[in-house]
Amino acid sequence: MGEPSRADDRLIVWFDIDNTLYSASSNISHAMGIRIQAYFLSLDLDPEEASELHLKYYTQYGLALRGLTRHHDVDPLDFDRKCDGSLPLEDMISYDPSLRKLFEDIDRTKARVWALTNAYRTHAERVLRILKLDDLIDGLVYCDYLVKDFSCKPEPVFYEMAMKQAGITDPSKCYFVDDNRKNVDAACSVGWGHCVHFCEKGLEAMEGGRIKQIDDEREPGAVDNSVVDVTTLQELRQVWPEIFKAS
Ligand SMILES: [Mg+2]
Numbered sequence: 001m002g003e004p005s006r007a008d009d010r011l012i013v014w015f016d017i018d019n020t021l022y023s024a025s026s027n028i029s030h031a032m033g034i035r036i037q038a039y040f041l042s043l044d045l046d047p048e049e050a051s052e053l054h055l056k057y058y059t060q061y062g063l064a065l066r067g068l069t070r071h072h073d074v075d076p077l078d079f080d081r082k083c084d085g086s087l088p089l090e091d092m093i094s095y096d097p098s099l100r101k102l103f104e105d106i107d108r109t110k111a112r113v114w115a116l117t118n119a120y121r122t123h124a125e126r127v128l129r130i131l132k133l134d135d136l137i138d139g140l141v142y143c144d145y146l147v148k149d150f151s152c153k154p155e156p157v158f159y160e161m162a163m164k165q166a167g168i169t170d171p172s173k174c175y176f177v178d179d180n181r182k183n184v185d186a187a188c189s190v191g192w193g194h195c196v197h198f199c200e201k202g203l204e205a206m207e208g209g210r211i212k213q214i215d216d217e218r219e220p221g222a223v224d225n226s227v228v229d230v231t232t233l234q235e236l237r238q239v240w241p242e243i244f245k246a247s
Pocket residue numbers: 016017018019020178179180
């Protein structure tokens with residue numbers, strides 16, 4: 001993953017990682033949820049209170065850890081080790097050649113490709129490596145757990161920070177895809193030009209479905225916008241033909 005070059009006026013495509021680059025049917029969110037729940041319990045909360053707070057923080061902040069650091073003085077790195085860090089990811093997700101091909105087919109003379117995640121760097125890099133996409137990603141914007149009161153999606157400041165890190169000033173040049181509708185709406189609100197909501201089909205029966213449900217919900221009173229829905233990432237070829245190599 002390289003550093004952004006100074007005068008790079010190409011478009012930029014931002015991919016969310018979790019539940020976007022792999023199917024939510026991998027149940028990683030569920031496994032993560034169990035660990036987060038255990039973490040809440042280790043803070044001496046009773047189980048009911050724990051699951052309530054987990055959902056509350058996830059809904060309110062887009063990330064349970066954001067609430068934990070804010071209200072419970074939790075060490076984010078300890079949390080990361082025990083939650084994301086302990087997931088047997090290699091057994092849960094695997095390399096998908098068609099996804100790699102999708103990334104390879106993006107015309108790099110026109111667009112750069114970055115990842116934009118609410119996870120910490122170690123988890124993000126691990127996922128990208130397992131999916132064999134790490135060499136096709138030009139940069140990674142993640143939640144920096146080392147920074148006190150770090151920001152995350154869908155906070156507008158997180159998208160602004162992402163643009164700064166990528167050295168891009170024109171938000172209309174930003175392409176973005178995420179499975180969390182609030183994250184997509186937020187990108188749209190800060191002026192990102194081409195926002196796509198990835199909504200996989202057929203996940204209703206999944207365990208841990210409440211988090212997924214929260215991901216698909218919009219803020220109350222959210223206004224109509226130009227967000228496009230796709231059910232597979234391959235549909236991006238049709239939605240964003242201008243960034244793909246001519247076949
Ligand atoms: Mg996601």
